[in-house]
Amino acid sequence: MSLRKGFIRRRPFSSVTLLILLLLLAVIWTWRLPLQVFPSIISAYTAKEYCSCRYVMNNPVDYCQRYVKQWLPSTLTESLSDKRITATGMGRESSAQWQGARQGCQLLPPVP
Amino acid sequence: MSRLLFALSLLLMVGPAIAETWPDARWQTHPLAPSAALQDLEAYAFPTRDEQARKGVRTDALLVIRNGEIIYERYAGVTKADTPHLTWSISKSILATVLGVAYGEGRFKLDDPVATFYPPFNAHPDIKIKDLLHWASGLDWQEDYEYAPLNSSVIAMLYTQGRGDMARYTAEHPVACAPGTSYRYSSGDSTVLAAALRGMVGDTAYTDYPWTALFDPLGIKGAVWETDATGTFVGSSYAYMTARDLARIGLLMQRGGRWQDRQLLPTAWVDLNLTPFASQTPTREAPGGQWWLNKKADGKPGPWPDAPLDTFAGLGHWGQALYVMPSAGLVIVRYADDRDGTYDHNQLLKRALKAVAGEGGQ
Numbered sequence: 001m002s003l004r005k006g007f008i009r010r011r012p013f014s015s016v017t018l019l020i021l022l023l024l025l026a027v028i029w030t031w032r033l034p035l036q037v038f039p040s041i042i043s044a045y046t047a048k049e050y051c052s053c054r055y056v057m058n059n060p061v062d063y064c065q066r067y068v069k070q071w072l073p074s075t076l077t078e079s080l081s082d083k084r085i086t087a088t089g090m091g092r093e094s095s096a097q098w099q100g101a102r103q104g105c106q107l108l109p110p111v112p
Numbered sequence: 113m114s115r116l117l118f119a120l121s122l123l124l125m126v127g128p129a130i131a132e133t134w135p136d137a138r139w140q141t142h143p144l145a146p147s148a149a150l151q152d153l154e155a156y157a158f159p160t161r162d163e164q165a166r167k168g169v170r171t172d173a174l175l176v177i178r179n180g181e182i183i184y185e186r187y188a189g190v191t192k193a194d195t196p197h198l199t200w201s202i203s204k205s206i207l208a209t210v211l212g213v214a215y216g217e218g219r220f221k222l223d224d225p226v227a228t229f230y231p232p233f234n235a236h237p238d239i240k241i242k243d244l245l246h247w248a249s250g251l252d253w254q255e256d257y258e259y260a261p262l263n264s265s266v267i268a269m270l271y272t273q274g275r276g277d278m279a280r281y282t283a284e285h286p287v288a289c290a291p292g293t294s295y296r297y298s299s300g301d302s303t304v305l306a307a308a309l310r311g312m313v314g315d316t317a318y319t320d321y322p323w324t325a326l327f328d329p330l331g332i333k334g335a336v337w338e339t340d341a342t343g344t345f346v347g348s349s350y351a352y353m354t355a356r357d358l359a360r361i362g363l364l365m366q367r368g369g370r371w372q373d374r375q376l377l378p379t380a381w382v383d384l385n386l387t388p389f390a391s392q393t394p395t396r397e398a399p400g401g402q403w404w405l406n407k408k409a410d411g412k413p414g415p416w417p418d419a420p421l422d423t424f425a426g427l428g429h430w431g432q433a434l435y436v437m438p439s440a441g442l443v444i445v446r447y448a449d450d451r452d453g454t455y456d457h458n459q460l461l462k463r464a465l466k467a468v469a470g471e472g473g474q
Contacts, residue, residue: 031262033273034262034263034268035262037268037272037273038262038272040271040272041267041271041272044271044272044275045271048270048271052198052338052350052352056196056198056336056338056352057191057195057196057197057198057352058195058196059190059195060190063189063190066163067449099338101336102323102335102336102337103336103337103338103339104336104337104338104350104352105338106338106339106340106341107271107275107341109276109341111272111273111275111276111341112272112273
């Protein structure tokens with residue numbers, strides 16, 4: 001008890017830094033799953049909604065590129081032969097593919 | 113003489129049915145004459161479209177049907193009369209209409225536990241079908257879109273952890289309160305309804321059920337309904353159809369679930385859709401059964417003061433709307449790509465009603 005009090009008195013700034021670090025670790029631990037999958041949102045959203053914009057709603061390429069544009073950078077690759085879209089963003093990659101006239105588009109595995 | 117009387121009385125009986133206009137393969141059109149009120153409606157719905165910053169009202173389609181006839185129709189941007197436009201959350205109201213047909217076939221009862229048709233809900237044996245219909249499952253669901261993506265259940269369901277099996281992802285949510293007590297808008301609840309439909313009609317019929325049950329009888333061609341990896345319809349978000357086809361669902365609802373001489377949806381089902389849900393927690397909106405209403409359970413008016421009290425709507429992200437006003441004989445479809453909150457339902461409804469009344473109305 002007196003030992004800890006002594007440490008906090010001798011090193012007040014280090015103590016606060018340590019406390020903040022511990023709290024941050026606790027937050028990251030609590031949110032580990034959402035944080036882990038979060039980076040996939042941009043590429044998954046871009047691939048899926050671009051695929052539907054092109055092959056379900058039958059809109060032109062330049063319109064669909066603007067339609068899926070987000071505030072974070074992403075890239076798009078369109079494979080016309082098999083109606084498959086691959087997108088990247090935040091260091092992750094996702095693909096979506098047109099499934100049929102009634103089924104429209106779907107994100108392809110693996111699920112993040 | 114008696115034959116003549118019989119023929120005359122038959123004519124009298126059939127008369128009103130003949131006077132009622134229904135679309136066959138095409139809609140009858142009777143365009144509104146130009147007027148200042150109509151100009152005002154167009155100025156509100158179709159301002160100069162901001163394609164760069166995507167600010168303000170950006171209507172893709174506006175279609176007004178009065179008593180079964182098109183009286184106004186305009187498209188903007190790349191959307192055309194034959195574009196199957198994404199409806200986003202209007203899908204929930206479309207799904208409810210599909211479920212209404214299944215209800216009429218006696219496939220389920222409102223008080224049935226969801227688990228009867230969707231086994232992963234054995235974890236929540238007290239949640240009933242009608243609780244899902246009222247967005248009152250009580251599950252701890254976070255319905256936020258782009259402003260809280262880390263915490264959002266719906267983003268995770270559509271794009272990350274949940275996308276392989278969206279209904280199961282919903283079922284795995286913890287409970288926040290007792291089922292049937294509190295309204296809490298949830299795309300998860302709607303998606304579980306889509307999964308329960310599979311249990312109600314069976315695997316074989318399920319794949320085509322929205323078409324055989326609803327789209328074909330109404331003459332809706334070219335509708336698309338995307339599924340998750342297990343084949344469950346994304347009942348919350350991913351139905352697509354043309355504005356004219358969505359108006360057919362509006363007309364069915366305007367006429368109490370009847371399509372021509374066939375009562376496609378039981379009256380009890382339409383009543384459930386259009387009765388305000390009495391939530392124990394206060395609500396800004398006026399939810400019914402997978403539809404949005406203009407009157408609240410306590411009798412107070414709903415969110416659109418310039419529209420009749422009997423107005424109801426299916427509403428979706430980025431400004432999608434299917435408005436039905438039975439007392440005015442109107443169905444309005446609005447598709448859009450609104451990326452901010454400028455658009456106001458009440459403003460559009462007010463101007464549309466004025467534009468229609470300016471012509472002599474009913």
